[in-house]
Amino acid sequence: MNTPAHTADPIADDWQLPWEGGCRCGQVRLRITAPPLLSMACHCTGCQRMSASAFSLSLAIPTPGFEVVSGEPVIGGLHGDSHHYFCPRCKSWMFTRTEGMDEFVNIRPTMLDRHEWFVPFMETWTDEKLPWAATPAVHSFAMLPDLEAFPALIQAYALEGARPSKA
Numbered sequence: 001m002n003t004p005a006h007t008a009d010p011i012a013d014d015w016q017l018p019w020e021g022g023c024r025c026g027q028v029r030l031r032i033t034a035p036p037l038l039s040m041a042c043h044c045t046g047c048q049r050m051s052a053s054a055f056s057l058s059l060a061i062p063t064p065g066f067e068v069v070s071g072e073p074v075i076g077g078l079h080g081d082s083h084h085y086f087c088p089r090c091k092s093w094m095f096t097r098t099e100g101m102d103e104f105v106n107i108r109p110t111m112l113d114r115h116e117w118f119v120p121f122m123e124t125w126t127d128e129k130l131p132w133a134a135t136p137a138v139h140s141f142a143m144l145p146d147l148e149a150f151p152a153l154i155q156a157y158a159l160e161g162a163r164p165s166k167a
């Protein structure tokens, strides 16, 4: 589905694309033009540290539909196979690219100017979650799901995942 968002593309319309977003200080701005593949919450202790909270939130965006339109994000976090990108000025954790998984970028949905519609569809690393932490995710995994589980998850999310309400 590479139809430009400005045409009457029913999928872009369904998701109210394109989306704009940015960091806390506004130096780094993002633009998303493709529907997300999945929405997630991750309870792992690494995400607890980096989010300074109980869990991180992600929207997996197909890479061709993701663009940094201003600012120069810098690598922070692990400095490993997962590249965690931050605003160089306000240090907001904005998105993650993972080596060997170049098809998608995991953005933090709270960077989107409109994100009140976001609901995590799946959650990972519940083995490490804070005892009180709960999300409305309909698929829960003690650690990460097997790679072969993803096509069915992506298909289910395309049908059932929460959408932005019509503006």
Ligand SMILES: [Zn+2]
Pocket: 023, 024, 025, 026, 027, 028, 087, 088, 089, 090, 091, 092
């Ligand atoms: Zn910033």
Ligand SMILES: [Zn+2]
Pocket: 042, 043, 044, 045, 046, 047, 048, 056, 125
């Ligand atoms: Zn995590």
